[in-house]
Amino acid sequence: MSYLKKTDPEIYKLIKLEEKRQAETLMMIPSENIASKAVEEAIGTSLGNKYAEGYPRKRYYQGQTIVDQVEDLVRERAKKLFGVPAVNVQPLSGSPANFAVYTALLNPGDTLMGLSLSSGGHLTHGATHTASSKYFRSIPYDVDKNGIIDYDLLFKTAKKERPKIIVAGTTAYARLLDWKKFALTADEVGAYLMADIAHVAGLVLADVYPTPVPFVHVVTTTTHKTLRGPRGAIIMTTQKGLKKDPDLAKKIDSAIIPGIQGGPHLNTIAGIGVALKEASTTRYKKYCQQIVKNAKSLAHELKKYNFDLVTGGTDCHLILIDLRNKGILGRITAIACERAGIILNYNRVPFDPNPSLYPSGIRLGTPGITSRGMKEKEMKKIAFWINQIVNGLIETKRKLKLNMTQERDRKLREKIIRLTKVTKFINIEIKKLCKKFPVKKTY
Numbered sequence: 001m002s003y004l005k006k007t008d009p010e011i012y013k014l015i016k017l018e019e020k021r022q023a024e025t026l027m028m029i030p031s032e033n034i035a036s037k038a039v040e041e042a043i044g045t046s047l048g049n050k051y052a053e054g055y056p057r058k059r060y061y062q063g064q065t066i067v068d069q070v071e072d073l074v075r076e077r078a079k080k081l082f083g084v085p086a087v088n089v090q091p092l093s094g095s096p097a098n099f100a101v102y103t104a105l106l107n108p109g110d111t112l113m114g115l116s117l118s119s120g121g122h123l124t125h126g127a128t129h130t131a132s133s134k135y136f137r138s139i140p141y142d143v144d145k146n147g148i149i150d151y152d153l154l155f156k157t158a159k160k161e162r163p164k165i166i167v168a169g170t171t172a173y174a175r176l177l178d179w180k181k182f183a184l185t186a187d188e189v190g191a192y193l194m195a196d197i198a199h200v201a202g203l204v205l206a207d208v209y210p211t212p213v214p215f216v217h218v219v220t221t222t223t224h225k226t227l228r229g230p231r232g233a234i235i236m237t238t239q240k241g242l243k244k245d246p247d248l249a250k251k252i253d254s255a256i257i258p259g260i261q262g263g264p265h266l267n268t269i270a271g272i273g274v275a276l277k278e279a280s281t282t283r284y285k286k287y288c289q290q291i292v293k294n295a296k297s298l299a300h301e302l303k304k305y306n307f308d309l310v311t312g313g314t315d316c317h318l319i320l321i322d323l324r325n326k327g328i329l330g331r332i333t334a335i336a337c338e339r340a341g342i343i344l345n346y347n348r349v350p351f352d353p354n355p356s357l358y359p360s361g362i363r364l365g366t367p368g369i370t371s372r373g374m375k376e377k378e379m380k381k382i383a384f385w386i387n388q389i390v391n392g393l394i395e396t397k398r399k400l401k402l403n404m405t406q407e408r409d410r411k412l413r414e415k416i417i418r419l420t421k422v423t424k425f426i427n428i429e430i431k432k433l434c435k436k437f438p439v440k441k442t443y
């Protein structure tokens with residue numbers, strides 16, 4: 001980065017500071033990961049200079065011979081790896097990918113069914129205040145009292161509401177999705193079934209999470225989570241999708257451009273290609289197996305400390321903790337964990353009585369720390385530290401005689417965290433652990 005340092009020392013300095021922050025803390029937000037140096041190099045190339053509106057051999061500008069080959073190569077890799085007949089690698093990220101599918105298949109006002117935000121669905125699956133509920137009629141489905149998707153209710157609601165599309169995908173759900181049950185409902189009501197595997201795409205490729213491909217019509221995914229690529233997305237049309245509508249892939253291509261996007265980011269597409277190549281190795285498979293082993297081990301350890309895990313555990317890369325039995329909110333816990341060097345996020349839990357800015361839960365995952373080579377032994381330590389932080393916060397609150405509502409006050413929250421000294425000691429330990437497991441970026 002010698003050119004950057006000379007040309008723009010301010011930006012250079014901020015990048016270096018962020019690199020240091022990532023190196024010295026535990027990346028435990030389940031949607032984050034560490035892309036390889038090879039991916040980083042592909043993103044930072046002159047491919048980004050090229051305008052290429054359209055698709056290979058059907059572009060609007062000249063000079064496309066090379067970038068056509070890039071896009072073709074990446075499309076072929078995605079088709080082969082996921083086992084689908086058609087893919088679009090141009091979506092700029094997961095949210096526009098989902099919106100493109102909706103605009104391809106729905107008319108404004110048509111009905112869409114997705115998992116509610118409070119049950120672990122994503123904003124783009126029909127949540128209020130988003131385009132997915134503003135332009136379409138959004139009817140959510142939910143989890144049951146055990147935190148598991150209520151497939152019976154989904155079936156009944158779909159029969160009543162006749163959605164044109166059902167979205168099966170999650171952002172804060174620790175169990176496997178039953179693709180077969182989703183397909184039963186969608187087929188019964190004649191709806192399109194879209195799987196959004198943004199979080200688990202890598203796990204699907206590594207065979208540690210079941211593939212939705214035989215059951216659904218369309219699959220969307222981001223490329224920067226378990227897949228460990230650059231920020232981007234892929235839309236896939238399955239055989240089943242083409243059987244339902246032979247023009248499905250064409251409709252999706254048109255929904256991307258001219259529908260909602262202009263020129264594709266060819267540098268990112270090249271980076272996605274690199275990530276897909278990395279994901280086809282045995283090493284990657286082992287990496288994904290370890291992600292799940294680590295998450296299960298962390299869940300097991302947390303339960304020993306009486307943490308209440310939504311659904312009682314995990315089958316994938318993430319854990320959702322309901323902190324109500326501890327008498328502390330998610331937000332203060334997430335901030336205190338950050339001070340200690342554990343980066344996770346506060347999150348609502350199913351049937352959360354508390355508002356989204358001060359929810360009852362935290363969400364954490366293992367893709368980032370597994371990329372650094374951490375294993376079960378380290379999960380034990382992390383669970384121990386999280387327990388110490390939570391106990392420390394509870395003890396400080398008790399001493400200050402503060403309740404959960406007062407904890408929402410910014411000044412009081414800061415006071416509790418400041419007086420919870422254990423975060424400082426844990427931070428020293430976490431920095432030591434991070435040194436032992438440096439960010440390698442080679443796989």
Ligand SMILES: Cc1ncc(COP(=O)(O)O)c(C=O)c1O
Pocket residue numbers: 031093094095096098122124169170171196197198199222232
């Ligand atoms: C399931 C799911 N779909 C879509 C998205 C949106 O992706 P992006 O943030 O790239 O727009 C996310 C992001 O976290 C997600 O979890």
